[in-house]
Amino acid sequence: MNHDAAPSMAEPAPAGVMLIGHGTRDTEGTEQFFQLACQLDAVLGRRDVPLPLAACLLEFQEPTISQAWDALVARGVKHIHVAPLLLFAAGHARDDIPKALATCQQRNPDVTWDQAGPISRHGAILDLLERRIGEVTGRLDGLELDRTALVMVGRGSFHPCAQADMRVLTEVLARRMNFAVHRTAFYAMAEPKLPEVLSAVATDDITDVIVQPHLLFQGRLFDAIAEQVAEAGQRYRGVRFHVAGYLGPERAIAQAIHDRVLCTLGFLA
Template structure:
Protein backbone atom coordinates (compact mmCIF):
# COMPACT_ATOMS: atom_id res chain seq x y z
CA UNK A 1 0.00 0.00 0.00
CA UNK A 2 1.26 3.48 -0.84
CA UNK A 3 2.03 5.34 2.41
CA UNK A 4 0.13 8.58 2.93
CA UNK A 5 1.82 11.94 2.65
CA UNK A 6 1.66 14.12 5.76
CA UNK A 7 2.67 17.65 4.86
CA UNK A 8 4.02 19.79 7.71
CA UNK A 9 3.72 23.55 7.27
CA UNK A 10 5.01 26.23 9.60
CA UNK A 11 1.55 27.50 10.55
CA UNK A 12 0.31 31.05 11.03
CA UNK A 13 -2.39 33.01 12.81
CA UNK A 14 -3.22 34.48 9.41
CA UNK A 15 -6.04 32.34 7.93
CA UNK A 16 -4.69 32.98 4.42
CA UNK A 17 -1.73 30.72 5.21
CA UNK A 18 -3.79 27.60 5.98
CA UNK A 19 -6.00 28.30 2.96
CA UNK A 20 -2.91 28.49 0.75
CA UNK A 21 -1.58 25.18 2.09
CA UNK A 22 -5.00 23.62 1.45
CA UNK A 23 -4.98 24.87 -2.14
CA UNK A 24 -1.49 23.50 -2.71
CA UNK A 25 -2.39 20.08 -1.34
CA UNK A 26 -5.57 20.02 -3.43
CA UNK A 27 -3.35 20.47 -6.47
CA UNK A 28 -1.13 17.62 -5.26
CA UNK A 29 -4.20 15.37 -4.87
CA UNK A 30 -5.35 16.25 -8.37
CA UNK A 31 -1.95 15.19 -9.75
CA UNK A 32 -2.00 11.88 -7.87
CA UNK A 33 -5.55 10.90 -6.91
CA UNK A 34 -4.50 7.54 -5.43
CA UNK A 35 -2.30 9.21 -2.79
CA UNK A 36 -3.78 10.14 0.60
CA UNK A 37 -2.55 13.65 1.47
CA UNK A 38 -2.90 15.22 4.92
CA UNK A 39 -2.06 18.74 6.12
CA UNK A 40 -0.53 19.56 9.50
CA UNK A 41 1.04 22.62 11.13
CA UNK A 42 3.87 23.12 13.58
CA UNK A 43 2.24 26.11 15.25
CA UNK A 44 -0.77 28.44 15.35
CA UNK A 45 -3.17 26.15 13.46
CA UNK A 46 -4.53 22.60 13.83
CA UNK A 47 -3.92 19.79 13.33
CA UNK A 48 -0.44 19.15 14.72
CA UNK A 49 1.74 16.59 12.89
CA UNK A 50 1.74 14.24 15.88
CA UNK A 51 -2.05 14.20 16.02
CA UNK A 52 -2.34 13.35 12.32
CA UNK A 53 0.27 10.60 12.52
CA UNK A 54 -1.17 9.15 15.74
CA UNK A 55 -4.57 8.94 14.04
CA UNK A 56 -3.09 7.15 11.04
CA UNK A 57 -1.23 4.68 13.25
CA UNK A 58 -4.28 3.96 15.41
CA UNK A 59 -6.31 3.50 12.26
CA UNK A 60 -4.13 0.58 11.25
CA UNK A 61 -1.76 2.34 8.88
CA UNK A 62 1.67 0.86 8.33
CA UNK A 63 3.51 4.18 7.97
CA UNK A 64 3.66 7.62 6.37
CA UNK A 65 5.96 10.04 4.62
CA UNK A 66 6.37 13.30 6.53
CA UNK A 67 7.08 16.13 4.13
CA UNK A 68 8.22 19.55 5.44
CA UNK A 69 6.55 22.38 3.50
CA UNK A 70 9.61 24.49 4.22
CA UNK A 71 11.74 26.31 1.67
CA UNK A 72 15.09 25.83 3.43
CA UNK A 73 16.50 23.42 5.97
CA UNK A 74 16.81 25.20 9.32
CA UNK A 75 15.58 24.97 12.92
CA UNK A 76 12.05 23.82 12.06
CA UNK A 77 13.21 20.92 9.90
CA UNK A 78 16.16 19.94 12.10
CA UNK A 79 14.58 20.33 15.54
CA UNK A 80 10.83 21.01 15.55
CA UNK A 81 9.77 18.26 13.16
CA UNK A 82 11.95 15.51 14.71
CA UNK A 83 10.63 16.64 18.11
CA UNK A 84 7.05 16.31 16.90
CA UNK A 85 7.72 12.83 15.50
CA UNK A 86 9.51 11.43 18.56
CA UNK A 87 6.34 10.71 20.61
CA UNK A 88 4.77 8.98 17.60
CA UNK A 89 7.81 6.76 17.20
CA UNK A 90 7.69 5.84 20.88
CA UNK A 91 3.95 5.16 20.91
CA UNK A 92 3.89 3.28 17.59
CA UNK A 93 7.30 1.64 17.06
CA UNK A 94 6.06 -0.44 14.11
CA UNK A 95 4.59 2.58 12.30
CA UNK A 96 7.20 3.36 9.63
CA UNK A 97 7.98 7.06 9.40
CA UNK A 98 9.99 8.48 6.54
CA UNK A 99 10.92 12.17 6.54
CA UNK A 100 11.35 13.83 3.15
CA UNK A 101 13.72 16.69 2.42
CA UNK A 102 12.58 20.30 2.64
CA UNK A 103 11.26 21.75 -0.61
CA UNK A 104 14.29 23.92 -1.24
CA UNK A 105 16.68 24.34 -2.74
CA UNK A 106 15.51 22.93 -6.08
CA UNK A 107 15.29 24.24 -9.69
CA UNK A 108 11.49 23.93 -9.57
CA UNK A 109 11.47 26.69 -6.96
CA UNK A 110 13.31 29.00 -9.35
CA UNK A 111 10.75 28.20 -12.03
CA UNK A 112 7.94 29.01 -9.58
CA UNK A 113 9.62 32.28 -8.61
CA UNK A 114 9.82 33.27 -12.29
CA UNK A 115 6.15 32.34 -12.76
CA UNK A 116 5.14 34.61 -9.89
CA UNK A 117 7.32 37.48 -11.15
CA UNK A 118 5.75 37.14 -14.60
CA UNK A 119 2.33 37.38 -12.97
CA UNK A 120 3.52 40.65 -11.42
CA UNK A 121 4.53 41.94 -14.86
CA UNK A 122 8.25 41.09 -14.78
CA UNK A 123 9.41 38.86 -17.68
CA UNK A 124 11.81 36.06 -16.76
CA UNK A 125 15.46 36.98 -17.20
CA UNK A 126 14.77 40.62 -18.13
CA UNK A 127 18.23 42.24 -18.48
CA UNK A 128 16.76 45.59 -17.49
CA UNK A 129 15.54 44.30 -14.13
CA UNK A 130 17.49 43.45 -11.00
CA UNK A 131 15.84 41.07 -8.56
CA UNK A 132 15.85 40.95 -4.77
CA UNK A 133 15.13 37.42 -3.59
CA UNK A 134 13.55 37.83 -0.15
CA UNK A 135 13.14 35.02 2.36
CA UNK A 136 11.89 35.15 5.94
CA UNK A 137 15.44 35.01 7.27
CA UNK A 138 16.80 32.72 9.96
CA UNK A 139 19.14 32.67 12.94
CA UNK A 140 20.70 29.69 11.13
CA UNK A 141 23.47 31.14 8.96
CA UNK A 142 23.48 28.08 6.69
CA UNK A 143 19.80 28.62 5.84
CA UNK A 144 20.49 32.25 4.90
CA UNK A 145 23.49 31.06 2.92
CA UNK A 146 21.26 28.71 0.96
CA UNK A 147 19.07 31.63 -0.11
CA UNK A 148 22.19 33.59 -1.08
CA UNK A 149 23.39 30.68 -3.20
CA UNK A 150 20.02 30.50 -4.99
CA UNK A 151 20.32 34.21 -5.78
CA UNK A 152 23.83 33.80 -7.19
CA UNK A 153 22.79 30.91 -9.45
CA UNK A 154 19.67 32.75 -10.58
CA UNK A 155 21.74 35.75 -11.70
CA UNK A 156 23.04 33.70 -14.62
CA UNK A 157 19.56 33.52 -16.21
CA UNK A 158 19.88 36.99 -17.74
CA UNK A 159 18.78 39.41 -15.02
CA UNK A 160 20.57 42.72 -14.49
CA UNK A 161 21.47 41.28 -11.10
CA UNK A 162 20.06 39.15 -8.29
CA UNK A 163 20.74 39.58 -4.57
CA UNK A 164 19.31 37.97 -1.45
CA UNK A 165 17.57 39.84 1.37
CA UNK A 166 15.82 38.80 4.55
CA UNK A 167 12.62 39.87 6.27
CA UNK A 168 14.10 39.19 9.72
CA UNK A 169 17.15 37.93 11.61
CA UNK A 170 19.70 38.87 8.91
CA UNK A 171 20.78 41.67 6.57
CA UNK A 172 20.24 43.22 4.14
CA UNK A 173 16.59 43.97 4.63
CA UNK A 174 14.42 44.12 1.49
CA UNK A 175 14.41 47.92 1.55
CA UNK A 176 18.19 48.09 1.93
CA UNK A 177 18.70 45.69 -0.98
CA UNK A 178 16.29 47.56 -3.28
CA UNK A 179 17.91 50.92 -2.55
CA UNK A 180 21.42 49.51 -3.01
CA UNK A 181 20.59 48.10 -6.45
CA UNK A 182 18.95 51.34 -7.57
CA UNK A 183 21.90 53.37 -6.28
CA UNK A 184 24.23 51.05 -8.21
CA UNK A 185 22.43 51.86 -11.47
CA UNK A 186 19.85 49.10 -11.89
CA UNK A 187 17.14 50.40 -14.26
CA UNK A 188 14.41 48.62 -12.29
CA UNK A 189 14.27 46.43 -9.21
CA UNK A 190 11.67 43.72 -8.62
CA UNK A 191 11.26 41.67 -5.48
CA UNK A 192 10.75 37.90 -5.64
CA UNK A 193 8.88 36.62 -2.59
CA UNK A 194 10.49 33.40 -1.35
CA UNK A 195 7.52 32.56 0.86
CA UNK A 196 5.19 29.61 0.58
CA UNK A 197 2.15 31.36 2.04
CA UNK A 198 0.94 34.88 2.81
CA UNK A 199 1.27 36.34 6.27
CA UNK A 200 3.09 38.93 8.35
CA UNK A 201 6.47 38.67 6.65
CA UNK A 202 5.12 38.66 3.09
CA UNK A 203 2.98 41.72 3.83
CA UNK A 204 5.91 43.50 5.50
CA UNK A 205 8.20 42.80 2.56
CA UNK A 206 5.68 44.18 0.07
CA UNK A 207 5.25 47.43 1.99
CA UNK A 208 8.96 47.92 2.59
CA UNK A 209 10.07 47.05 -0.94
CA UNK A 210 7.54 49.30 -2.69
CA UNK A 211 8.41 52.17 -0.34
CA UNK A 212 12.08 51.71 -1.25
CA UNK A 213 11.34 51.99 -4.98
CA UNK A 214 10.74 48.43 -6.20
CA UNK A 215 8.72 48.31 -9.41
CA UNK A 216 6.97 45.06 -8.45
CA UNK A 217 6.70 42.49 -5.68
CA UNK A 218 5.71 38.99 -6.70
CA UNK A 219 2.96 37.01 -4.96
CA UNK A 220 3.93 34.16 -2.63
CA UNK A 221 4.69 30.79 -4.21
CA UNK A 222 1.52 29.18 -2.85
CA UNK A 223 -0.14 26.58 -5.07
CA UNK A 224 2.04 27.21 -8.12
CA UNK A 225 2.14 24.09 -10.32
CA UNK A 226 5.88 23.78 -9.82
CA UNK A 227 5.44 23.61 -6.05
CA UNK A 228 2.90 20.79 -6.35
CA UNK A 229 5.31 18.93 -8.64
CA UNK A 230 8.09 19.49 -6.11
CA UNK A 231 5.99 18.11 -3.24
CA UNK A 232 5.49 14.87 -5.18
CA UNK A 233 9.16 14.80 -6.18
CA UNK A 234 10.22 14.99 -2.51
CA UNK A 235 7.66 12.31 -1.59
CA UNK A 236 8.94 9.95 -4.30
CA UNK A 237 12.52 10.73 -3.34
CA UNK A 238 11.85 9.71 0.28
CA UNK A 239 10.30 6.41 -0.82
CA UNK A 240 13.18 5.69 -3.18
CA UNK A 241 15.74 6.38 -0.45
CA UNK A 242 13.91 4.02 1.89
CA UNK A 243 13.91 1.32 -0.79
CA UNK A 244 17.65 1.75 -1.39
CA UNK A 245 18.39 1.48 2.35
CA UNK A 246 16.20 -1.62 2.66
CA UNK A 247 17.97 -3.25 -0.29
CA UNK A 248 21.38 -2.43 1.16
CA UNK A 249 20.43 -4.03 4.47
CA UNK A 250 19.56 -7.36 2.85
Protein backbone atom coordinates in the same frame (compact mmCIF):
# COMPACT_ATOMS: atom_id res chain seq x y z
CA MET B 1 17.82 10.68 13.76
CA ASN B 2 16.48 7.26 14.72
CA HIS B 3 13.68 6.24 12.40
CA ASP B 4 13.83 2.46 12.90
CA ALA B 5 14.20 0.15 9.93
CA ALA B 6 12.08 1.01 6.91
CA PRO B 7 9.92 -1.73 5.36
CA SER B 8 11.66 -3.86 2.75
CA MET B 9 10.83 -3.85 -0.94
CA ALA B 10 9.57 -7.42 -0.68
CA GLU B 11 6.99 -6.66 2.01
CA PRO B 12 6.17 -2.96 1.99
CA ALA B 13 4.09 -1.77 4.90
CA PRO B 14 1.03 0.38 4.20
CA ALA B 15 2.47 3.86 3.79
CA GLY B 16 1.11 7.38 3.98
CA VAL B 17 2.30 10.96 3.69
CA MET B 18 2.20 13.70 6.33
CA LEU B 19 2.39 17.22 4.92
CA ILE B 20 3.58 19.67 7.58
CA GLY B 21 3.10 23.39 7.07
CA HIS B 22 4.60 26.11 9.20
CA GLY B 23 1.26 27.67 10.11
CA THR B 24 0.15 31.29 10.05
CA ARG B 25 -2.40 33.45 11.83
CA ASP B 26 -3.47 34.73 8.40
CA THR B 27 -6.77 33.16 7.32
CA GLU B 28 -5.98 33.37 3.61
CA GLY B 29 -2.55 31.81 4.11
CA THR B 30 -4.11 28.93 6.04
CA GLU B 31 -6.68 28.35 3.31
CA GLN B 32 -3.90 28.31 0.71
CA PHE B 33 -2.01 25.65 2.67
CA PHE B 34 -5.02 23.34 2.60
CA GLN B 35 -5.56 24.12 -1.09
CA LEU B 36 -2.02 22.90 -1.67
CA ALA B 37 -2.77 19.80 0.39
CA CYS B 38 -5.62 19.05 -2.03
CA GLN B 39 -3.21 19.48 -4.95
CA LEU B 40 -0.75 17.06 -3.35
CA ASP B 41 -3.53 14.57 -2.57
CA ALA B 42 -4.43 14.55 -6.27
CA VAL B 43 -0.81 13.91 -7.26
CA LEU B 44 -0.45 11.09 -4.73
CA GLY B 45 -3.74 9.61 -5.90
CA ARG B 46 -2.36 9.09 -9.42
CA ARG B 47 0.24 6.61 -8.19
CA ASP B 48 -0.19 2.86 -8.85
CA VAL B 49 -0.48 2.47 -5.08
CA PRO B 50 -2.04 5.74 -3.83
CA LEU B 51 -0.63 7.16 -0.62
CA PRO B 52 -3.10 8.53 1.93
CA LEU B 53 -2.33 12.08 3.02
CA ALA B 54 -2.75 13.92 6.32
CA ALA B 55 -2.00 17.65 6.36
CA CYS B 56 -1.07 19.45 9.58
CA LEU B 57 0.52 22.62 10.89
CA LEU B 58 3.54 23.13 13.10
CA GLU B 59 2.32 26.29 14.81
CA PHE B 60 -0.77 28.42 15.47
CA GLN B 61 -3.51 26.06 14.20
CA GLU B 62 -4.83 22.54 14.03
CA PRO B 63 -4.55 19.82 12.95
CA THR B 64 -1.27 19.33 14.78
CA ILE B 65 1.47 16.85 13.94
CA SER B 66 0.14 14.58 16.67
CA GLN B 67 -3.37 14.69 15.23
CA ALA B 68 -2.12 13.97 11.71
CA TRP B 69 -0.08 11.03 13.00
CA ASP B 70 -3.14 9.56 14.70
CA ALA B 71 -5.26 10.09 11.56
CA LEU B 72 -2.79 8.12 9.42
CA VAL B 73 -2.44 5.35 12.00
CA ALA B 74 -6.25 5.08 12.14
CA ARG B 75 -6.17 4.43 8.38
CA GLY B 76 -3.82 1.49 8.87
CA VAL B 77 -0.61 3.29 7.88
CA LYS B 78 2.53 1.64 9.22
CA HIS B 79 5.16 3.86 7.60
CA ILE B 80 4.84 7.65 7.31
CA HIS B 81 6.69 9.71 4.73
CA VAL B 82 6.97 13.11 6.37
CA ALA B 83 7.02 16.05 3.94
CA PRO B 84 7.82 19.37 5.62
CA LEU B 85 6.51 22.21 3.47
CA LEU B 86 9.71 24.18 3.89
CA LEU B 87 11.73 26.08 1.30
CA PHE B 88 15.01 25.42 3.10
CA ALA B 89 16.21 23.15 5.88
CA ALA B 90 16.63 25.03 9.15
CA GLY B 91 15.58 24.65 12.78
CA HIS B 92 12.05 23.37 12.17
CA ALA B 93 13.18 20.61 9.81
CA ARG B 94 16.26 19.64 11.81
CA ASP B 95 14.88 19.85 15.35
CA ASP B 96 11.22 20.68 15.95
CA ILE B 97 9.61 18.27 13.50
CA PRO B 98 11.78 15.22 14.36
CA LYS B 99 11.17 15.80 18.08
CA ALA B 100 7.41 15.95 17.58
CA LEU B 101 7.47 12.78 15.47
CA ALA B 102 9.61 10.93 18.00
CA THR B 103 7.02 11.75 20.64
CA CYS B 104 4.26 10.40 18.39
CA GLN B 105 6.19 7.22 17.74
CA GLN B 106 6.26 6.47 21.45
CA ARG B 107 2.50 5.83 21.19
CA ASN B 108 2.93 3.56 18.17
CA PRO B 109 6.42 2.03 18.22
CA ASP B 110 5.48 -0.27 15.33
CA VAL B 111 4.96 2.73 13.02
CA THR B 112 8.10 3.98 11.27
CA TRP B 113 8.77 7.22 9.46
CA ASP B 114 11.25 9.07 7.27
CA GLN B 115 11.56 12.74 6.40
CA ALA B 116 11.86 14.29 2.95
CA GLY B 117 14.17 17.20 2.28
CA PRO B 118 13.04 20.79 1.62
CA ILE B 119 11.73 21.67 -1.82
CA SER B 120 14.54 24.26 -2.14
CA ARG B 121 15.79 24.50 -5.75
CA HIS B 122 13.61 21.77 -7.26
CA GLY B 123 13.15 22.46 -10.97
CA ALA B 124 9.41 23.05 -10.57
CA ILE B 125 10.11 25.71 -7.93
CA LEU B 126 12.61 27.48 -10.20
CA ASP B 127 10.09 27.44 -13.05
CA LEU B 128 7.39 28.86 -10.76
CA LEU B 129 9.70 31.63 -9.54
CA GLU B 130 10.52 32.53 -13.13
CA ARG B 131 6.80 32.75 -13.82
CA ARG B 132 6.17 35.01 -10.84
CA ILE B 133 9.01 37.35 -11.84
CA GLY B 134 7.91 37.17 -15.47
CA GLU B 135 4.45 38.32 -14.46
CA VAL B 136 6.09 41.58 -13.38
CA THR B 137 8.48 42.04 -16.29
CA GLY B 138 5.73 41.24 -18.78
CA ARG B 139 3.58 44.17 -17.72
CA LEU B 140 6.32 46.81 -17.56
CA ASP B 141 6.64 49.16 -20.51
CA GLY B 142 10.14 50.14 -21.55
CA LEU B 143 11.88 47.75 -19.19
CA GLU B 144 15.64 47.67 -19.70
CA LEU B 145 16.94 44.45 -18.24
CA ASP B 146 20.48 45.78 -17.88
CA ARG B 147 19.08 48.59 -15.71
CA THR B 148 16.80 46.36 -13.65
CA ALA B 149 17.77 44.82 -10.31
CA LEU B 150 16.35 41.55 -8.99
CA VAL B 151 16.12 41.33 -5.21
CA MET B 152 15.20 37.96 -3.74
CA VAL B 153 14.08 38.25 -0.13
CA GLY B 154 13.70 35.28 2.20
CA ARG B 155 12.06 34.97 5.58
CA GLY B 156 15.49 34.57 7.15
CA SER B 157 17.06 31.97 9.40
CA PHE B 158 19.87 31.77 11.92
CA HIS B 159 21.04 28.58 10.20
CA PRO B 160 23.97 29.29 7.84
CA CYS B 161 23.00 26.53 5.39
CA ALA B 162 19.55 28.02 4.91
CA GLN B 163 21.10 31.44 4.33
CA ALA B 164 23.54 29.98 1.80
CA ASP B 165 20.75 28.15 -0.02
CA MET B 166 18.83 31.39 -0.39
CA ARG B 167 21.86 33.12 -1.88
CA VAL B 168 22.44 30.26 -4.32
CA LEU B 169 18.79 30.42 -5.36
CA THR B 170 19.21 34.10 -6.22
CA GLU B 171 22.29 33.35 -8.34
CA VAL B 172 20.53 30.54 -10.21
CA LEU B 173 17.46 32.65 -11.00
CA ALA B 174 19.52 35.68 -12.02
CA ARG B 175 21.47 33.58 -14.51
CA ARG B 176 18.36 31.90 -15.88
CA MET B 177 16.63 35.26 -16.39
CA ASN B 178 19.68 37.35 -17.38
CA PHE B 179 19.61 39.81 -14.48
CA ALA B 180 23.06 41.37 -14.28
CA VAL B 181 22.21 43.16 -11.03
CA HIS B 182 20.86 40.88 -8.33
CA ARG B 183 20.92 40.75 -4.54
CA THR B 184 19.74 38.51 -1.72
CA ALA B 185 17.99 40.02 1.29
CA PHE B 186 16.37 38.69 4.44
CA TYR B 187 13.43 39.94 6.43
CA ALA B 188 14.75 38.75 9.80
CA MET B 189 17.42 36.64 11.55
CA ALA B 190 20.02 37.15 8.83
CA GLU B 191 21.87 39.92 7.01
CA PRO B 192 21.53 41.96 4.91
CA LYS B 193 18.01 43.15 5.67
CA LEU B 194 15.67 44.19 2.86
CA PRO B 195 15.69 48.00 3.42
CA GLU B 196 19.49 48.02 3.30
CA VAL B 197 19.54 46.08 0.03
CA LEU B 198 16.86 48.25 -1.55
CA SER B 199 18.92 51.34 -0.72
CA ALA B 200 22.05 49.74 -2.17
CA VAL B 201 20.47 48.94 -5.55
CA ALA B 202 18.59 52.24 -5.95
CA THR B 203 21.40 53.94 -7.91
CA ASP B 204 21.41 56.21 -10.94
CA ASP B 205 22.10 53.17 -13.14
CA ILE B 206 18.91 51.36 -12.04
CA THR B 207 15.44 52.25 -13.31
CA ASP B 208 13.50 49.27 -11.91
CA VAL B 209 13.81 46.98 -8.89
CA ILE B 210 11.86 43.73 -8.84
CA VAL B 211 11.46 42.25 -5.37
CA GLN B 212 10.56 38.57 -5.18
CA PRO B 213 9.37 37.55 -1.68
CA HIS B 214 10.41 33.91 -1.51
CA LEU B 215 7.36 32.86 0.49
CA LEU B 216 4.83 30.13 0.04
CA PHE B 217 1.57 31.87 0.92
CA GLN B 218 -0.15 35.08 1.85
CA GLY B 219 0.56 36.27 5.37
CA ARG B 220 1.77 39.09 7.55
CA LEU B 221 5.33 38.61 6.32
CA PHE B 222 4.37 39.18 2.69
CA ASP B 223 2.46 42.31 3.68
CA ALA B 224 5.41 43.59 5.73
CA ILE B 225 7.80 43.07 2.80
CA ALA B 226 5.43 44.90 0.45
CA GLU B 227 5.30 47.77 2.95
CA GLN B 228 9.10 48.02 3.08
CA VAL B 229 9.23 48.09 -0.72
CA ALA B 230 6.60 50.84 -0.79
CA GLU B 231 8.67 52.86 1.70
CA ALA B 232 11.72 52.52 -0.55
CA GLY B 233 9.62 53.78 -3.46
CA GLN B 234 8.85 56.91 -1.46
CA ARG B 235 12.53 57.51 -0.71
CA TYR B 236 13.86 56.86 -4.22
CA ARG B 237 11.44 58.55 -6.59
CA GLY B 238 13.63 57.99 -9.64
CA VAL B 239 13.36 54.18 -9.36
CA ARG B 240 10.31 52.02 -9.94
CA PHE B 241 9.88 49.30 -7.30
CA HIS B 242 7.76 46.21 -8.00
CA VAL B 243 6.73 43.32 -5.74
CA ALA B 244 6.30 39.94 -7.41
CA GLY B 245 3.82 37.40 -6.09
CA TYR B 246 4.52 34.69 -3.54
CA LEU B 247 4.62 31.09 -4.77
CA GLY B 248 1.03 30.17 -3.86
CA PRO B 249 -0.84 26.84 -3.75
CA GLU B 250 0.36 25.73 -7.17
CA ARG B 251 0.48 22.25 -8.69
CA ALA B 252 4.21 22.79 -9.24
CA ILE B 253 4.79 22.84 -5.48
CA ALA B 254 2.74 19.68 -5.02
CA GLN B 255 4.88 17.98 -7.67
CA ALA B 256 8.07 19.14 -5.97
CA ILE B 257 6.91 17.72 -2.63
CA HIS B 258 5.94 14.45 -4.31
CA ASP B 259 9.37 14.17 -5.92
CA ARG B 260 11.16 14.90 -2.63
CA VAL B 261 9.15 12.14 -0.97
CA LEU B 262 10.14 9.72 -3.73
CA CYS B 263 13.81 10.61 -3.26
CA THR B 264 13.50 9.66 0.40
CA LEU B 265 11.73 6.35 -0.02
CA GLY B 266 14.40 3.90 -1.06
CA PHE B 267 11.44 1.97 -2.43
CA LEU B 268 8.24 3.01 -4.13
CA ALA B 269 5.38 2.50 -1.67
